[in-house]
Amino acid sequence: MxxxxxxxxxxxxxxxxxxxxxxxxxLIIPNGILAxxxxxxxxxxxxxxxxxxxxxxxxxxxxxxxxxxGWLIAWRAExxxxxxxxxVAQTLYFAAFIVGLVYLRPLAIRLARQASDLPDGAAVPxxxxxxxxxxxxAFVGNTxxxxxxVILYLMVFTPWEDQSxxxxxxxxxxxxxHRLG
Numbered sequence: 001m002x003x004x005x006x007x008x009x010x011x012x013x014x015x016x017x018x019x020x021x022x023x024x025x026x027l028i029i030p031n032g033i034l035a036x037x038x039x040x041x042x043x044x045x046x047x048x049x050x051x052x053x054x055x056x057x058x059x060x061x062x063x064x065x066x067x068x069x070g071w072l073i074a075w076r077a078e079x080x081x082x083x084x085x086x087x088v089a090q091t092l093y094f095a096a097f098i099v100g101l102v103y104l105r106p107l108a109i110r111l112a113r114q115a116s117d118l119p120d121g122a123a124v125p126x127x128x129x130x131x132x133x134x135x136x137x138a139f140v141g142n143t144x145x146x147x148x149x150v151i152l153y154l155m156v157f158t159p160w161e162d163q164s165x166x167x168x169x170x171x172x173x174x175x176x177x178h179r180l181g
Contacts (some may be wrong), residue, residue, distance in 0.1 A: 007076050014069035017062045018152070024058030025145055025175055027051070028108075031140065035111075036132040041118035044128065052112040055105060084160035089151045096147045098141060107137055 001009075028051050035047035067090070074081055081090070116126055125126075 003076060007073060010069050010072040010076060012107055014073060016065065016067040016070055020058050021062035021066065021101070024054040025148070027054035027058070028141065029145070032138065039114070039158065041122040041124055042118075042120045042134070044124050045095065045115040045118055047107070048112040048115045051108050060105070063100070067093065080177050083158075085154050085158045088160075089154040090149055092151050092154075096144045096151075104137065104141060104144070121150075 032052075035044050035051070035101040038044045038047060071081070073079070074086070077088070081087070088171045111128070111131060114131075118125070120130075
């Protein structure tokens with residue numbers, strides 16, 4: 001496999017991972033809103049279990065794959081990980097990843113577990129309802145979503161890019177200007 005094919009493969013996997021991450025967030029956001037507004041235990045349980053499924057099978061795998069595929073692209077395309085736009089994006093990404101892993105993921109697991117024990121016809125217990133109406137998880141989740149938008153901007157438009165590293169084409173069969181897209 002040529003170097004260009006390797007880079008394109010890693011770019012495809014990188015973009016796919018980003019899309020999967022956004023799909024997961026696209027499931028979590030409305031289901032979080034719907035869970036907080038639902039009156040029945042069955043509806044709350046359904047929304048919280050969908051959030052946990054999105055977290056387990058979309059967001060977490062994609063969140064792990066994104067930096068790996070990004071580093072593989074940088075390695076094969078000879079992009080310095082020290083470039084300002086990339087350093088800022090990586091810092092934001094890992095800060096968001098840690099907040100999601102340490103705060104939002106355990107909260108989603110705890111709420112889904114709490115809701116899974118509720119019988120279908122039951123009302124939503126006051127402690128679960130109170131947890132669903134806390135503003136901090138929604139604020140943190142929305143902030144992480146906006147952070148991902150900023151990171152996407154940095155990856156696509158590469159501001160502050162060191163143009164000197166792209167002045168002459170590589171001796172390989174790749175384009176002289178590489179972007180992590």
